[in-house]
Amino acid sequence: MSDLASKLIDNLPKAELHLHIEGTLEPEMMLRLAKRNKISLPYKDVEDVRKAYEFDCLQDFLDLYYLGMSVLLTEQDFFDLTWAYLERVHQDGLTHVELFFDPQAHTDRGVSFETVLGGLTSALEQAQREMGISSKLIMCFLRHLPEEQAFDALECACKHKEHIFGVGLDSSEKGFPPPLFERVFAKAREEGFVPVAHLGEEGTAENVREGLDLLKVERVDHGNHALDDPALTQRLAEAQTPLTMCPISNWRLKGIPTLAHSPVKKAMDAGLLVTVNSDDPSYFGGYLNDNYRAVYEHLPLVEKDLVTLAQNSFKASFLSDQEKQIQLDAIDAIVEKHRHE
Ligand SMILES: Nc1ncnc2[nH]cnc12
Numbered sequence: 001m002s003d004l005a006s007k008l009i010d011n012l013p014k015a016e017l018h019l020h021i022e023g024t025l026e027p028e029m030m031l032r033l034a035k036r037n038k039i040s041l042p043y044k045d046v047e048d049v050r051k052a053y054e055f056d057c058l059q060d061f062l063d064l065y066y067l068g069m070s071v072l073l074t075e076q077d078f079f080d081l082t083w084a085y086l087e088r089v090h091q092d093g094l095t096h097v098e099l100f101f102d103p104q105a106h107t108d109r110g111v112s113f114e115t116v117l118g119g120l121t122s123a124l125e126q127a128q129r130e131m132g133i134s135s136k137l138i139m140c141f142l143r144h145l146p147e148e149q150a151f152d153a154l155e156c157a158c159k160h161k162e163h164i165f166g167v168g169l170d171s172s173e174k175g176f177p178p179p180l181f182e183r184v185f186a187k188a189r190e191e192g193f194v195p196v197a198h199l200g201e202e203g204t205a206e207n208v209r210e211g212l213d214l215l216k217v218e219r220v221d222h223g224n225h226a227l228d229d230p231a232l233t234q235r236l237a238e239a240q241t242p243l244t245m246c247p248i249s250n251w252r253l254k255g256i257p258t259l260a261h262s263p264v265k266k267a268m269d270a271g272l273l274v275t276v277n278s279d280d281p282s283y284f285g286g287y288l289n290d291n292y293r294a295v296y297e298h299l300p301l302v303e304k305d306l307v308t309l310a311q312n313s314f315k316a317s318f319l320s321d322q323e324k325q326i327q328l329d330a331i332d333a334i335v336e337k338h339r340h341e
């Protein structure tokens with residue numbers, strides 16, 4: 001990799017828009033919390049955990065993801081988890097994050113919504129104060145669970161609107177299409193939450209279309225299979241509906257055979273507002289900058305494309321126009337600095 005590319009990746013301000021906080025649970029912390037909370041896991045050490053992280057599809061990963069998060073019980077656990085992620089990505093030049101959390105995966109185990117939210121928000125507020133990282137929280141509905149449980153989660157969220165910006169939809173995409181969640185998304189929008197959803201990760205272009213038409217999503221998480229459909233691709237390009245793509249995740253879940261098959265470049269060439277993100281970095285072995293490096297090394301991208309991806313991360317965010325401009329100006333300043341080195 002060129003020296004300039006490497007410096008740009010390290011130093012450009014960037015936003016992460018597709019990040020599941022539960023997917024940042026590193027094996028070391030998982031084992032530490034298991035001990036602290038007296039939870040038994042089927043792993044004897046860190047190496048054993050990492051060895052288990054071989055996935056053939058999304059569901060393989062989800063099974064271990066839900067198992068791993070069973071060690072999270074107290075507000076302090078959720079704080080520690082979130083703080084560790086923020087400290088890690090601060091080193092990557094991250095200045096803004098819009099992060100997903102899965103409350104149903106915790107309330108189902110008897111952990112209260114407030115315990116989860118309390119730990120997350122204190123870490124996020126501390127990161128704003130001490131590291132200058134801004135953030136928004138997006139609460140995801142688990143699509144493999146019934147609509148009724150999604151409504152329960154929404155009712156909890158309505159009591160904490162000052163801390164929750166949007167709603168999302170994640171978990172198993174196959175067999176759980178958008179129409180199942182049309183009503184809960186309508187209610188969530190009515191309550192003022194901004195809608196996004198995982199669409200076209202393992203599901204088809206039709207899922208993406210239904211997400212736009214029925215759930216009225218403002219951003220598409222993944223969206224890889226939208227590119228199978230030229231009319232849909234054109235629609236996304238014209239509306240500049242952002243796609244939050246996750247190259248290393250796609251590769252590790254066998255959505256693509258190699259990183260060279262990542263659709264990031266194809267989507268950029270089609271005029272889409274594409275962003276690069278890590279999804280579940282601890283499970284897939286790569287944080288934000290690792291994903292930037294992966295696309296730069298495996299796709300025919302040039303240095304300028306790295307700048308475009310960093311700019312896109314803010315353009316696609318839910319920051320105000322004024323906040324976006326501050327970040328875009330900071331990117332210009334870094335580009336200018338490196339041009340003169
Ligand atoms: N990549 C992903 N797809 C669907 N649900 C998820 N939950 C956490 N990561 C996910």
Ligand SMILES: [Zn+2]
Pocket residue numbers: 018019020170198221279
């Ligand atoms: Zn995801």
